[in-house]
Amino acid sequence: MKVAVDDLHFSYNGKEVLEGLDLEVRRGEFIGIVGPNGSGKTTLLKNIGGVLDPDDGAVYLGEEELTSIPIKEVATKVAALQQETSVGFDFTVREVVEMGRFPHLDRFERHSEGDLEAVDRAIEITDLENFSDRYVNQLSGGEKQRVFLALALAQEPELLLLDEPTASLDINYQIRIMETVKCLQSEGLTVVAAIHDLNLAAQYADRVALIADGVVKVVGKPGRVLTGDNIAKVFGVEVEVEESDVKGSIHIFPKTGELGQ
Amino acid sequence: MNRVKPKATFLTLFVLLAFAFLVGIAIGPVSIPFGKSLLILTDKLPLLEFSGLPSNFQTIIFDLRLPRILTGLLVGSSLAISGTVMQGIFRNPLATPYILGVASGGSAGAATVVVLGFTSNYALPVGALVGALSAVTIVYRISWSHGSTSSYTLILAGVALSSLFSALTTALIFVAGPYQQHRVLFWMMGGLWRSSWTLFKILLPIVTVGAGIICAWSRDLNALALGESAAEHLGVKPSMVKKTLLGLATAITAVSVAAAGSIGFVGLVIPHIMRMILGPDHRILLPAAALGGGVFLIYTDVMAKTIMQPVEMPVGVITAFFGAPFFLYLLRKKIVGGRMR
Numbered sequence A: 001m002k003v004a005v006d007d008l009h010f011s012y013n014g015k016e017v018l019e020g021l022d023l024e025v026r027r028g029e030f031i032g033i034v035g036p037n038g039s040g041k042t043t044l045l046k047n048i049g050g051v052l053d054p055d056d057g058a059v060y061l062g063e064e065e066l067t068s069i070p071i072k073e074v075a076t077k078v079a080a081l082q083q084e085t086s087v088g089f090d091f092t093v094r095e096v097v098e099m100g101r102f103p104h105l106d107r108f109e110r111h112s113e114g115d116l117e118a119v120d121r122a123i124e125i126t127d128l129e130n131f132s133d134r135y136v137n138q139l140s141g142g143e144k145q146r147v148f149l150a151l152a153l154a155q156e157p158e159l160l161l162l163d164e165p166t167a168s169l170d171i172n173y174q175i176r177i178m179e180t181v182k183c184l185q186s187e188g189l190t191v192v193a194a195i196h197d198l199n200l201a202a203q204y205a206d207r208v209a210l211i212a213d214g215v216v217k218v219v220g221k222p223g224r225v226l227t228g229d230n231i232a233k234v235f236g237v238e239v240e241v242e243e244s245d246v247k248g249s250i251h252i253f254p255k256t257g258e259l260g261q
Numbered sequence B: 001m002n003r004v005k006p007k008a009t010f011l012t013l014f015v016l017l018a019f020a021f022l023v024g025i026a027i028g029p030v031s032i033p034f035g036k037s038l039l040i041l042t043d044k045l046p047l048l049e050f051s052g053l054p055s056n057f058q059t060i061i062f063d064l065r066l067p068r069i070l071t072g073l074l075v076g077s078s079l080a081i082s083g084t085v086m087q088g089i090f091r092n093p094l095a096t097p098y099i100l101g102v103a104s105g106g107s108a109g110a111a112t113v114v115v116l117g118f119t120s121n122y123a124l125p126v127g128a129l130v131g132a133l134s135a136v137t138i139v140y141r142i143s144w145s146h147g148s149t150s151s152y153t154l155i156l157a158g159v160a161l162s163s164l165f166s167a168l169t170t171a172l173i174f175v176a177g178p179y180q181q182h183r184v185l186f187w188m189m190g191g192l193w194r195s196s197w198t199l200f201k202i203l204l205p206i207v208t209v210g211a212g213i214i215c216a217w218s219r220d221l222n223a224l225a226l227g228e229s230a231a232e233h234l235g236v237k238p239s240m241v242k243k244t245l246l247g248l249a250t251a252i253t254a255v256s257v258a259a260a261g262s263i264g265f266v267g268l269v270i271p272h273i274m275r276m277i278l279g280p281d282h283r284i285l286l287p288a289a290a291l292g293g294g295v296f297l298i299y300t301d302v303m304a305k306t307i308m309q310p311v312e313m314p315v316g317v318i319t320a321f322f323g324a325p326f327f328l329y330l331l332r333k334k335i336v337g338g339r340m341r
Helices: A041-048 A093-104 A113-125 A141-154 A171-186 A198-204 A228-235 B006-026 B034-043 B055-089 B102-115 B123-143 B151-175 B178-188 B197-216 B218-224 B228-233 B238-260 B266-278 B282-306 B315-332
Strands: A003-012 A015-025 A030-034 A056-061 A078-081 A159-163 A190-194 A207-212 A215-220 A239-243 A250-254
Touching (some): A015 A041, A113 A171, A141 B228, A159 A171, A171 A190, A198 A250, A215 A228, A228 A239, B006 B034, B006 B055, B006 B266, B006 B282, B034 B055, B055 B218, B102 B123, B102 B238, B123 B151, B123 B238, B197 B218, B228 B238, B266 B282, B266 B315, B282 B315
Parallel strands (some): A030 A207, A078 A159
Antiparallel strands (some): A003 A056
16 A cells, blocks of 8 residues: 655653654555654654544544545555564463454444454464463563564555564564564565664565654665765764675674774 | 452352342341242242242341342442452552541531431432542542642541541531431441342442442552553553542442441452452452452341340441451452552
8 A cells, every 4th residue: 555654743741852754655565664762753653553642743544644545545545564563361372363353343243254254364374373272461462572573464454564673683583573574575566664773674674764854764775775974974983884795785794893993 | 379260250259149149038037948949039020920938038138138138238339349440449458448537528528417417318318429529539639749649648548537437427426316327327337238129229320330430440449550640551541540530439338338338448458369369450450359249248237146046236247347358368468469569
């Protein structure tokens, strides 16, 4: 789904976090949002997901303005995976994934065949078949994150928002989550992901938007955005950027001793 | 812990409920044999007529015991549903109508009404409702910040406000005349002795409508278990769900407190036991807690009536005697509380 963010303003308690941010997300692309801590990546995602309403400016899902769509209908089109997830009480994996169908159901409607198929598919894609009767609270961080990805997929969204989904995971789970998302993108899913790890962003995103001071500074192919100059300007550190052996990817590492001088 | 199938649980609860009716009708200061109780009950049905049943038995059953059982069912259900709702919306195993100040607010409101000398049947519930709603509003407001409620602040605010309202109630008793003093003290101890058809008719619509709407929101309550922002991405507005359900839970607690005074532990223990047996899905949990709470209160009330005959114990004493140790046992065994956060 095409997304347009138009002159978005948002502030928390009088402190402006987004100061007129513009961004176009093309249908079916994977766009990575990078930027320093506190630059407003999460706030941007929450605005795109309809969890926060902009102070000024607008977000368009397709042709429709987001605030004009009921929140439950938004949830049939947009799903999200967050960094921190927890479940109160002992819900099983399957019970949590089934909640992904919630936005598609009326108050008293029961799950249809189609709903259950969507749940099965989400569990299969995330490789959770053997976990479906386990309590989510008893799973490891990486497994839990897969459950929440499955929940998002059960919503059958057109747009998936990822907020640092792999920040606390080991490299195995990082790659499994990102590969799963990449695979879904090839089937038409649009992905907007806030990613801390610049290398990970460079590897998986089609385009990268570098945000700082509440606006998008640069947007484009990872190789053109994540340059030594741009990173120095926005993050305040000197880095070396190299073409990686992995096709189309770049590799970023700090110049050693830089911060000590 | 393996879960029990909902069907089996509900069947058991209904059997226990049916049996509770029989026990509640037959047992009391005047014991009426089961057979006679049944005859008297069926006698009310059209086309069936038995003669020669003592009319004082009929009076005892229809004017005292039956309304008392039904009131107990409603009060127990309300407390258990409220507890389930509050634990659910705050994702906190401690949240109950008592901890959050709802019950003591209701008590203070009702005590005020009594001390001011209002004697109408509606005065007590209205007073309790005003007290309970103001308590819950204050607690919710205090713990609300930046678009969400903090569980710790919530519990602490609830405890502090409970003390304040209890102090207010004590002060009211202190300044009241002897008659009002007696009324408030008796009512505060918690018991179903005031039950009557009039009381039941006030409770019935409020409790059934309140509990009905709460049950209709079970999926929203499930979504909240995933955290507020995950719930929002499922199309659930957490503040809306919290306000609606908290308001309804407060209302049914308030009328229950007005009817039966403070009866502790039903709202804490029953939801935990039912969650342990059935799992946390509120679509099943809420009706099961309602039934379980009602059945539990009917049985404990029978005990309250008989344990120290001819004196009647406050039923709150019995529920606490059973509820507290059992809950401590569950805590110790890590069956409840351990994995919750």
